[in-house]
Amino acid sequence: MKKTFRYLLKGILAFVAFLLVTFIVLKLVYNDDIPKGIPGTPADEMAFKLLDAIHHKEFTEAKEIHWTFRGDHRYEWKLQQNMVAVYWEDYRVLYQTQYPEISFAFKNGKRLEGEEQQAAIDDAAFHFNNDSFWVVAPHKIFDIGTTRELVEENGKQKLLVTYHSGGTTPGDSYLWEVDENYQPIAFKMWVRIIPLDGIEVTWSNWEMTAGGFPLSRKRSLFGIEVPVTDLKVIP
Structure with a gap:
């Protein structure tokens, strides 16, 4: 029994050591400082060109966008009503994105009240803020609380967008x-919830939707696709 415990302990220690070494290596590789750029008109002009390329006007006129994230968070977003139905496990939350205080929630079909309702609404807001970003992030570059800078990097002009307020994790770039x-074909990110700086995510397989604007059908991080499925636009 003692020998088995020693082998088990050695295995656990070896696994922890492997994770630590892996983290240190990744931290050394992904340890870029946020670049400095030119704010103001030059950055905004590039931002407008980006929005034109993805038909932002048509996006703002869409009635609904539906998708599933990671196979367990399902969304039916009514853009014109600023309302999104969020489904996960036994929950359904009708989340009002502009006025969260008028949102309401259900569990197993029963309407929640008080602290249970608020907890469900908070969870829905967190899920929606994160999961919708992986669907429509390029359309959010002029959100309230954002700043933009034009960055010259490797002979290319790039757009640095920083979210100073709003959402779940303000301060992300x-x-x-x-x-x-x-x-858009990729972004590098500096976000609080990930301890690695400058990780790149590619955005590819842009396809036109029924709403008259394209959406990326494939976003990849470390070669692993970000799991967005059942993506549909209702014009």
């Missing part, structure tokens, strides 16, 4: 790279 038509 994203450096967008675009193609020759100003369509």
Whole structure:
């Protein structure tokens, strides 16, 4: 029994050591400082070109966007009503994005009240803020509380967007790279919930939706696809 415990302990220690070494290596690789750029008109002009490339006007006119994230968070977002139905496990929350205080929640079909309702609404807000970003992030570069800077990097012009307020994790920054038509192809991110700086996520397989604007159908991090499925636009 003691020998088995020693082997088990050695295995656990070896695994912890492996994770520690892996983290240190990744931290050394992904330890970029946030670049400095030119704010104001030059940055905003590039931002407008990016929005034109992804048909932002048509996006703002869409009625609904539906999708599933990681196979367990499902969304039905009614853009014109600023309302999104969020489904996970036994919960359904009708979350009002502009006025969260008028949101309401259900569990197993029963309406929640008091602290249980508030907890469910808070969870829905957190899920929606994170999961919707992976669907429509390029459309959020002029959100309230954002600043933009034009960055020259490796002979290319890129757009640095920082979210100073709003959402769940204010202070996050994203450096967008675009193609020759100003369509986004990747961003590097500096976010509080990830201890690695400058991780790149690619955005590809842009396809036109029924709403008259394209959406990326594939976003990859470390070569692993970010799991957005059942993506549909109702014009």
